[in-house]
Structures are given as C-alpha cells and as structure tokens.
Amino acid sequence: MSIITLTTDFGTKDHFVGAVKGAIYSELPDAKIVDITHHISPFNITETAYILKNSYKSFPDGTIHIVGVDSELSDDNKHIALELDNHYFICPDNGLICMITKDIKPAKIVEINIHDRVESSFPVLDVFVQVACFISRGGNLGVIGKEISTYKEMTEIQPKVNQEQNKIIGGVIYIDNYGNVISNISKKLFAEVGKGRDFKITAARYTFSKVMTKYNEIVNTEAKDLRQFDGNRLALFNSAGYLEIAIYRSNLKTVGGASTLLGLGYRDTITIEFL
Incomplete structure (x- = not known):
C-alpha cells in the first residue's frame, strides 16, 4: 500500500482536510496518509513548490503526493498526474511542479480526463483522491489521462x-x-x-x-x-x-x-x- 501525502492551503479550521482523508479511507481502509502541510499561504504556488521539493524526497519510492493549492479546474489550469523520481504527483498544472522538474525530468505526465464523469468545485476531494487511490492499487497513469510532454513553467521560481x-x-x-x-x-x-x-x-x-x-x-x-x-x-x-x-x-x-x-x-x- 503506497503512502499518500497531502500538501494544501486548506488550513485546519474547516472540514476540507478531514473530508479528503475520509474519502481516501473509504476507498483504501489501510491507507497511510501523511500531512506535509495544510498551511501554505492561500494560492501561493511558489511556496508550495519550495515545500514540495524539499519534502517529497524524504519519502520512499512509490509515494503518491496530492497537492491542493490553486487547484480549481479551468482552461488555463488543467489537472495533471506525473511519475517523477519514482514518486507520483497529482496536482494542478499551474507551475508548482517545475522546481522539482528543473533538476529531474518526469518519466510520464498525463492530463487527467476523468472530469467528464465528475463535476466538482472541490477537485482535490472528488478527482485527486480518485486518481491517488487508483495509482495506489497499481493502476497505470495512461488510464486516467492522455499523455502530454509539456507543463507550465514559472520563471519567478528561477x-x-x-x-x-x-x-x-x-x-x-x-x-x-x-x-x-x-x-x-x-x-x-x-x-x-x-x-x-x-x-x-x-x-x-x-x-x-x-x-x-x-x-x-x-x-x-x-x-x-x-x-x-x-x-x-x-x-x-x-x-x-x-x-x-x-x-x-x-x-x-x-x-x-x-x-x-x-x-x-x-x-x-x-x-x-x-x-
């Protein structure tokens, strides 16, 4: 069973973190969930990139990282899943991943396409959790999205x-x-x-x-x-x-x-x- 980490700007006052964990446990009762942080400054992609880059590599290979910062789906903010440095990342395509990819190139990237079946204003709960549980069961990234070769870069990080x-x-x-x-x-x-x-x-x-x-x-x-x-x-x-x-x-x-x-x-x- 893979470890699933959570990195968000949700804070801990509201129900969001509890709901996400509950949804994971409903799918995977034996899941191991680790909170990296829920106190990212709201919508701060650069801060997210720094924390993610310096925390993910302490986890074992095969860990799945759910990243919920600025994650609302739009034409300019797709959802992606990556296999990178023997880890999996499920996150918005808003540039937060490029601090890691500067040094290590992804083995595979897909644009998540299960939104046709799920209409949600809370994609971390309704989409990212589904993808994470699918990967944890051994699912292939190609099933949940079409493979892509590009992702957003953030010049201000460099x-x-x-x-x-x-x-x-x-x-x-x-x-x-x-x-x-x-x-x-x-x-x-x-x-x-x-x-x-x-x-x-x-x-x-x-x-x-x-x-x-x-x-x-x-x-x-x-x-x-x-x-x-x-x-x-x-x-x-x-x-x-x-x-x-x-x-x-x-x-x-x-x-x-x-x-x-x-x-x-x-x-x-x-x-x-x-x-």
Whole structure:
C-alpha cells in the first residue's frame, strides 16, 4: 500500500482536510496518509513548490503526493498526474511542479480526463483522491489521462544570472516559521557562477560578505553569554541548499524574524555580486 501525502492551503479550521482523508479511507481502509502541510499561504504556488521539493524526497519510492493549492479546474489550469523520481504527483498544472522538474525530468505526465464523469468545485476531494487511490492499487497513469510532454513553467521560481555584471539576481520565495527569508538561489548555482570569488549579497538595505555553514557559526566561541548574539543577522545556505537570510535565535514574539526586522517579503529581490 503506497503512502499518500497531502500538501494544501486548506488550513485546519474547516472540514476540507478531514473530508479528503475520509474519502481516501473509504476507498483504501489501510491507507497511510501523511500531512506535509495544510498551511501554505492561500494560492501561493511558489511556496508550495519550495515545500514540495524539499519534502517529497524524504519519502520512499512509490509515494503518491496530492497537492491542493490553486487547484480549481479551468482552461488555463488543467489537472495533471506525473511519475517523477519514482514518486507520483497529482496536482494542478499551474507551475508548482517545475522546481522539482528543473533538476529531474518526469518519466510520464498525463492530463487527467476523468472530469467528464465528475463535476466538482472541490477537485482535490472528488478527482485527486480518485486518481491517488487508483495509482495506489497499481493502476497505470495512461488510464486516467492522455499523455502530454509539456507543463507550465514559472520563471519567478528561477533566479537569473547576469554574466556581464557577474551577478545572480534572485528573490524571496518562502518565509519560514521563524521569520527567516529563503531565496531561490541555490548553493549549486552560487558555486557555479562564483567560482570561489569574493562576493557581496544585497537584501533590502543590508549586505553580507560571508555565508555561514550553520546558524551558530555567528557566535564567538569565547563568549560566555550566547544571548548577546540573539537578533544578529546572517546569511547561510540552509539544509535545503538555498540561500537564506536569517536572524540568530529569532523569535517572532520577542526578537522578531528576518522578514520583519529587515523588511524582506515574498518576491523581494536578493542579489549576489561577485567581485
């Protein structure tokens, strides 16, 4: 029995998550359902892409991922199912999958065509669940849709490289629970473009000339009171391999986070200039 994960912007106040799980259990009583998150910012495709890319690979091969963010069916927002990196994804074709497909190409993509039999304003419940249960039973993707070769790309997820100015121009794609700001600039791209050169990172009116390897690297090892470093700003490549602007030991209720303290928000520009 495959694991089925759920990633949505439904929140947990309403009935939506419970209804989806109930529908899965009605079809597959022994199903294993894992909540990745239901607290994506409403309709935020970029945030969804970041969370999905950095969570799916921790699951075993054969896992089925239902993604319900901006999922209402329209002519511009088809529903697709993919076999990708030995996982299955059922999601809207709104660009959220392209952060994964940038590095790994899908083995198969189909445009889901069961909508002729199901008219729904809640496609995650009425369509995605059906597809997930079908795949879990060993069903072939070709049965639930026609094979396609293209899917939507989101240019804002990808940073831009200006070779003439020796710059990487990126942006904020996610703000985490600590208020730390994550960019779309990967450690791999930083190394490829930078080639070991000195650099200057600019985020809002702040600059950084060093990237830490971990948060507490900012602490002076001879310091007796580590609290004196609380609230200091730093740049590092986080565990997902993306450039992050952080506040050491940030607490949104006391010290504050990088987003509020440095005035950085979703889609704001972060640049790296190599010297």
